[in-house]
Amino acid sequence: MSPFSRRDLLKAGTTLTAALALNPLTGCSDPEPSDVTELDVKFVTMMLAGYKVRLRTYGGTIPGPTLKTKPCAQLAIRIRNELPPYDSSAWHHGLKGLPEMAHMNVPHMLNTTNLHVHGLEVVPHLFEPVGTSDPSSQMIAIDPGQDKLYTFTLPEDHPTGLYWYHPHHHGSTAVQVQNGMAGALIVEGAIDQVPEIAAAQQHVIAIQDIGLFESAKEPGLWSYDPQQNAIYSTGTGKSFIKDAQGNDKEPVDSGFSTGDFPLRLFLVNGQPVFQETHNPVPPQPNQQPKPIGSQLDDGPRYTLRPGEVVRFRMLNGCSDNLIPLVVEGHTMQLIAMDGVNFTAPRPRPYVPDAVDGQEQVLLAPGGRAEFLIKASSTPGIYRIRQLAQSQQFLESAGKILAEIEISGEPMDMALPTSLPEPKRHYPLIRPDEVQNHRSITFDMMYPAEMNKVVGIDFGINGEMYDETAVPIEVKLGAVEEWTIQDNGHAHGGSAEGHPFHIHTNSFEVISIGDKPVEPGTLHDTVWVPHNTPVRIRIRFKEWTGKIVFHCHIIPHEDSGMMQNLMLRP
Numbered sequence: 301m302s303p304f305s306r307r308d309l310l311k312a313g314t315t316l317t318a319a320l321a322l323n324p325l326t327g328c329s330d331p332e333p334s335d336v337t338e339l340d341v342k343f344v345t346m347m348l349a350g351y352k353v354r355l356r357t358y359g360g361t362i363p364g365p366t367l368k369t370k371p372c373a374q375l376a377i378r379i380r381n382e383l384p385p386y387d388s389s390a391w392h393h394g395l396k397g398l399p400e401m402a403h404m405n406v407p408h409m410l411n412t413t414n415l416h417v418h419g420l421e422v423v424p425h426l427f428e429p430v431g432t433s434d435p436s437s438q439m440i441a442i443d444p445g446q447d448k449l450y451t452f453t454l455p456e457d458h459p460t461g462l463y464w465y466h467p468h469h470h471g472s473t474a475v476q477v478q479n480g481m482a483g484a485l486i487v488e489g490a491i492d493q494v495p496e497i498a499a500a501q502q503h504v505i506a507i508q509d510i511g512l513f514e515s516a517k518e519p520g521l522w523s524y525d526p527q528q529n530a531i532y533s534t535g536t537g538k539s540f541i542k543d544a545q546g547n548d549k550e551p552v553d554s555g556f557s558t559g560d561f562p563l564r565l566f567l568v569n570g571q572p573v574f575q576e577t578h579n580p581v582p583p584q585p586n587q588q589p590k591p592i593g594s595q596l597d598d599g600p601r602y603t604l605r606p607g608e609v610v611r612f613r614m615l616n617g618c619s620d621n622l623i624p625l626v627v628e629g630h631t632m633q634l635i636a637m638d639g640v641n642f643t644a645p646r647p648r649p650y651v652p653d654a655v656d657g658q659e660q661v662l663l664a665p666g667g668r669a670e671f672l673i674k675a676s677s678t679p680g681i682y683r684i685r686q687l688a689q690s691q692q693f694l695e696s697a698g699k700i701l702a703e704i705e706i707s708g709e710p711m712d713m714a715l716p717t718s719l720p721e722p723k724r725h726y727p728l729i730r731p732d733e734v735q736n737h738r739s740i741t742f743d744m745m746y747p748a749e750m751n752k753v754v755g756i757d758f759g760i761n762g763e764m765y766d767e768t769a770v771p772i773e774v775k776l777g778a779v780e781e782w783t784i785q786d787n788g789h790a791h792g793g794s795a796e797g798h799p800f801h802i803h804t805n806s807f808e809v810i811s812i813g814d815k816p817v818e819p820g821t822l823h824d825t826v827w828v829p830h831n832t833p834v835r836i837r838i839r840f841k842e843w844t845g846k847i848v849f850h851c852h853i854i855p856h857e858d859s860g861m862m863q864n865l866m867l868r869p
């Protein structure tokens with residue numbers, strides 16, 4: 301029985317007492333219908349960093365609007381797809397001979413979309429119909445010209461923090477997110493009522509990466525809108541339509557990319573701060589490709605008085621960029637990861653001239669960090685920076701993301717010493733509660749043996765993504781410990797890490813490699829470094845249905861690094 305039909309039954313019951321009228325799934329009495337947030341998905345032409353770009357957007361802006369909700373509230377979002385039709389017929393007819401599983405993992409239907417509220421512990425909403433437990437169900441597909449209304453009720457004990465939303469239709473997720481389709485989603489509540497936090501100015505910082513190709517037909521116009529079966533090669537910097545065997549057929553001006561782009565812009569709250577261009581010099585043997593990077597702008601500047609406390613809420617909405625983060629000259633008071641706050645701020649001192657590994661917080665693609673900064677007594681400009689890292693296929697240069705300007709009359713604002721316990725995840729899972737252990741492996745094979753069109757086989761536990769396969773079933777209420785790692789990339793994949801993300805239930809990170817992680821570190825997305833097992837514990841609470849877990853480097857996900865999981869009653 302789906303969660304909605306259970307709720308409807310309760311609604312129909314006329315003799316229930318007020319106490320019983322609480323929805324057993326959410327712990328809330330049925331919420332008032334909320335206003336519907338309309339998100340129109342459409343192409344917009346705009347200027348970014350001096351480039352004329354044409355991109356898919358939510359409502360014409362990058363990022364999309366910041367949405368707010370709270371526990372027990374109804375969150376209603378209508379996606380209206382105003383994109384033009386996209387011709388995927390070559391996917392159906394041009395890839396004869398490609399195994400079905402590989403076929404599914406060739407990007408396709410680039411103008412079909414849907415909605416994922418990333419990290420929210422709400423009804424599974426990726427497959428049709430919402431909440432379905434049908435193994436053969438297909439992903440929700442909102443085609444050009446169609447619309448769909450999503451309504452979510454957040455459980456009464458839902459953590460209060462920063463989440464986000466983005467499309468998640470398999471085959472078009474990467475292209476749409478790399479066009480800029482993403483937005484912040486804030487769950488308000490207990491954390492906002494901490495007096496020292498309520499007193500602080502608050503800033504959401506959304507970081508995105510936009511992949512771009514220049515149009516041959518219209519020089520000077522940049523977009524990411526590859527034709528069906530067109531693939532971009534990092535090695536040659538050229539794009540070709542591929543056949544099922546991966547042969548180059550026809551040169552084209554853009555193609556699906558598993559990482560590199562002729563031009564990639566990094567945006568902070570929609571403002572370009574950094575650009576990368578394809579490096580035509582082939583990398584040395586055993587060296588990772590290194591795009592040519594340049595800082596465009598120092599990002600938004602936040603003005604503080606000496607001793608003032610500010611609350612930053614940072615989203616790594618990049619499709620493909622790990623962010624080791626520092627705030628120069630300041631101790632970061634980390635209060636939450638992925639929307640779930642700690643029970644007290646965790647001070648993360650700043651290491652001057654920090655390098656990768658000495659960051660104050662590591663922000664995986666898809667992850668969020670919320671922190672307080674108490675402004676130094678020394679006036680000046682301090683930068684919020686991404687450290688250079690080479691933990692991915694492409695080296696990622698250090699970047700300035702934003703600035704803090706400290707000036708004016710000194711003041712002395714207090715920092716909180718304790719934070720409200722996020723009820724949904726406390727008490728924490730005890731080791732003796734773990735009922736089952738699983739091993740999850742991110743696989744890469746290069747050159748591809750299956751997905752010769754994309755050129756690399758991406759998979760999990762030896763399988764590429766199959767929309768109707770359910771390799772893992774879990775019973776509601778089960779507690780499991782998962783060990784996640786890459787396959788050592790013994791099959792020719794590059795020595796890179798992958799961010800692990802699972803829908804519907806956040807998990808506690810127990811250890812990374814042989815280092816234990818501080819108890820109460822809840823995530824929905826965690827960076828799994830190369831050759832480093834990450835242990836997590838997860839309790840499958842409340843919601844049943846078909847969900848997914850996957851790598852949150854979105855080109856990897858769209859090419860097959862994803863699996864289904866069934867939450868059984």
Ligand SMILES: [Cu+2]
Pocket residue numbers: 742797798799851852853856857861
């Ligand atoms: Cu990956």
